Amino acid sequence: MQREKLNQASKILDEIYVDMWLTLVRETVMNNDPILPFISTIDFTALSGIIVMRGNKNLVIAGHNDAEGVRQTKLYDEVISYSGDFKDALREFLDNNNIHILAVNFSIEDTASDGLSHGLFLLLQEIVNSSSNKPQIVSSATIISKLRGNKSIVEKQLIIGAINTTEQIFDEARAFIKEGTTERQIHQFFTDRIKHYGVQPSWQAAQCPGVMLGPKSVPGHNAPTEITACKGDVMDIDFGVQQNGYCSDLQRTYYILQDSESCACEEVQRAFDTLKEAIKRTAEYMKPGVTGEEADAVARNYVVSQGYDSWNYALGHQVGRMAHDGGMILAPKKGRYNSKQVELPMEAGMVFTLEPGIATSRGYVGIEEMVYITETGAEFLSKPQQQIFLL
Amino acid sequence: MQREKLNQASKILDEIYVDMWLTLVRETVMNNDPILPFISTIDFTALSGIIVMRGNKNLVIAGHNDAEGVRQTKLYDEVISYSGDFKDALREFLDNNNIHILAVNFSIEDTASDGLSHGLFLLLQEIVNSSSNKPQIVSSATIISKLRGNKSIVEKQLIIGAINTTEQIFDEARAFIKEGTTERQIHQFFTDRIKHYGVQPSWQAAQCPGVMLGPKSVPGHNAPTEITACKGDVMDIDFGVQQNGYCSDLQRTYYILQDSESCACEEVQRAFDTLKEAIKRTAEYMKPGVTGEEADAVARNYVVSQGYDSWNYALGHQVGRMAHDGGMILAPKKGRYNSKQVELPMEAGMVFTLEPGIATSRGYVGIEEMVYITETGAEFLSKPQQQIFLL
Numbered sequence: 001m002q003r004e005k006l007n008q009a010s011k012i013l014d015e016i017y018v019d020m021w022l023t024l025v026r027e028t029v030m031n032n033d034p035i036l037p038f039i040s041t042i043d044f045t046a047l048s049g050i051i052v053m054r055g056n057k058n059l060v061i062a063g064h065n066d067a068e069g070v071r072q073t074k075l076y077d078e079v080i081s082y083s084g085d086f087k088d089a090l091r092e093f094l095d096n097n098n099i100h101i102l103a104v105n106f107s108i109e110d111t112a113s114d115g116l117s118h119g120l121f122l123l124l125q126e127i128v129n130s131s132s133n134k135p136q137i138v139s140s141a142t143i144i145s146k147l148r149g150n151k152s153i154v155e156k157q158l159i160i161g162a163i164n165t166t167e168q169i170f171d172e173a174r175a176f177i178k179e180g181t182t183e184r185q186i187h188q189f190f191t192d193r194i195k196h197y198g199v200q201p202s203w204q205a206a207q208c209p210g211v212m213l214g215p216k217s218v219p220g221h222n223a224p225t226e227i228t229a230c231k232g233d234v235m236d237i238d239f240g241v242q243q244n245g246y247c248s249d250l251q252r253t254y255y256i257l258q259d260s261e262s263c264a265c266e267e268v269q270r271a272f273d274t275l276k277e278a279i280k281r282t283a284e285y286m287k288p289g290v291t292g293e294e295a296d297a298v299a300r301n302y303v304v305s306q307g308y309d310s311w312n313y314a315l316g317h318q319v320g321r322m323a324h325d326g327g328m329i330l331a332p333k334k335g336r337y338n339s340k341q342v343e344l345p346m347e348a349g350m351v352f353t354l355e356p357g358i359a360t361s362r363g364y365v366g367i368e369e370m371v372y373i374t375e376t377g378a379e380f381l382s383k384p385q386q387q388i389f390l391l
Numbered sequence: 392m393q394r395e396k397l398n399q400a401s402k403i404l405d406e407i408y409v410d411m412w413l414t415l416v417r418e419t420v421m422n423n424d425p426i427l428p429f430i431s432t433i434d435f436t437a438l439s440g441i442i443v444m445r446g447n448k449n450l451v452i453a454g455h456n457d458a459e460g461v462r463q464t465k466l467y468d469e470v471i472s473y474s475g476d477f478k479d480a481l482r483e484f485l486d487n488n489n490i491h492i493l494a495v496n497f498s499i500e501d502t503a504s505d506g507l508s509h510g511l512f513l514l515l516q517e518i519v520n521s522s523s524n525k526p527q528i529v530s531s532a533t534i535i536s537k538l539r540g541n542k543s544i545v546e547k548q549l550i551i552g553a554i555n556t557t558e559q560i561f562d563e564a565r566a567f568i569k570e571g572t573t574e575r576q577i578h579q580f581f582t583d584r585i586k587h588y589g590v591q592p593s594w595q596a597a598q599c600p601g602v603m604l605g606p607k608s609v610p611g612h613n614a615p616t617e618i619t620a621c622k623g624d625v626m627d628i629d630f631g632v633q634q635n636g637y638c639s640d641l642q643r644t645y646y647i648l649q650d651s652e653s654c655a656c657e658e659v660q661r662a663f664d665t666l667k668e669a670i671k672r673t674a675e676y677m678k679p680g681v682t683g684e685e686a687d688a689v690a691r692n693y694v695v696s697q698g699y700d701s702w703n704y705a706l707g708h709q710v711g712r713m714a715h716d717g718g719m720i721l722a723p724k725k726g727r728y729n730s731k732q733v734e735l736p737m738e739a740g741m742v743f744t745l746e747p748g749i750a751t752s753r754g755y756v757g758i759e760e761m762v763y764i765t766e767t768g769a770e771f772l773s774k775p776q777q778q779i780f781l782l
Contacts, residue, residue: 027502027503029594029714029715030717031425031505031506042597042598043595064703065610065704068609068612068613069598069613072614108513108514111421111508114422114510114511115422117502117505117509118497118507118509119497119499120509121509121512203420207434218459220458220459221436221456222459222463312455312474313456324420326418
């Protein structure tokens, strides 16, 4: 996988006229760069540079204590080992290779492309200023966004694997949750199933799954409480697993039937149907070239047209090695969503969540599905929830 | 622990005349700041600021989706929830609180204090430039170095716990390793014991332990090979575990006796005794106020005085939540060791490794111990290896 990504990166450099892409790291167990797992299988201790060049060449400049470990990976065309000052080793490389445009990992908008620490940026500036060519430093956000966004066939299959396990656990929970079950007990049930399947939670364990049970529960990213399931409550469970390094992120709606009921109350059912339709319409609209803002508007306008408030967060985000995988997002151009991230066009190979929500008097109703962008449209990777899970 | 560190941080701000310390983060599951586990028990998705003020006050500015999770931790005096633009929320806070000196997490020298990404630094600059006071941005390296370096009683006990488990596994390995055992088998034995004790490797699993077996093995951070233990080989195993969030990092020397031998050959024994003495002399010299350069010189000069080459790395580093815990290190002022990091004075509560090494014709000989700086000197946390482990 890493070799595939390194080759892909070289091709992107050719396209965007960047001479060299440098991932500058040190003590990566402590201070990571989120792109590192895509281009390396090991960690680094001393200052190191993972370098991709135009013309399908890559190499690493590593401290002598790390160099043999880098060679063992057999991922790179060359390993340059230094035992003196890293600054000299990198400066020499920049000068010898006539580098004019140098991309490094920083971005105001995109966390996934913002792995370079500010201290290392200052160090790089020193090196560049004392080099002969004084290359221009540019952001690698385009490179990283394409590398992370464009899932290979293998990556897509791994994501589907994580989704399948997630859907299995959602299904198993239907027999567990009943009147009197607390948010904390539901969280524990999912946690036990995560262990059973030998996978990891997609985000911090204490908040995965997020359980929003009935009208008193606070929507968002928080830990379960002692709130208890009552008849007539609706419940939104936000859950995903990381399996073989790739994540899922889904939401399912459950409802505790009242004695007299054989289906959910009308208020909840109408909200659910509205969300389901909003997701369907959006997926039908999505294809390469559509912007995040445009996709968000399809779902949001539909939900608002049905008389509901607009939900106060993005319609969707990318998924990959992380549940929130950075780069382009599906959101309105306002508030905390940076305009650049929502103005980007979709590309084939991207994976997005679609997760609108509606607050009702019985609790929060949410559905979250995952879709994959093909050359001509979008396909669901999850099996869209068609009916409320009645308990 | 986090509350203790937050209070300690406020006191440090008072001492160094900094008005506010800001840890600026987003999507921390993906892009971490190494100080976060010291001042938070949860992860953040939207842009957030963990803020410590002079006068023992702390707070968090968090996105509305994260805010309830932050409140649940009960760690902070205040949680400010925003749903619009983070920039406005932070600017308002800076203006209302009359901030003049603002410390943030960047450092050219110290990875542990360099958690702020360059993109977020640029964002912060925008915010500061549009604020009324335009506070001066300074590095928080002094704050973080003290917070991480100065271990509380609880932290010291957790480190001792990790050391005890490590020493137990080193001891168990004596019955396992024999003529014909490969580096890879030794690595697997340690890996199995890590699982048995329910702990984690202190650094990346593939290189923990590092096994340097006989003269053909390459010293440094790399994965085990098919090199096989032969009679007369010396072996250096570099190993540590993370237990309850805290790490150990130790090296032990093993020797495969030849048929005629009842102790190690003279060349290996002399190297071992030299290292042992170098560590002893250094520990006796260490106390608050001694610089990293001075401590390194004690061991290095002694080893060189015995006719050996100086080893090509630092004498020691700090240990804590990480095996390489950043801040001050014990090393000569040259090459890849930044002078600021070796010129710092030791303070009570710091934990260091001491790990000189000597290459012999039979393989690499290394000992690594861990010491704790007291008010008046240094005490060993590990039980120093007195004899080569003969196999």
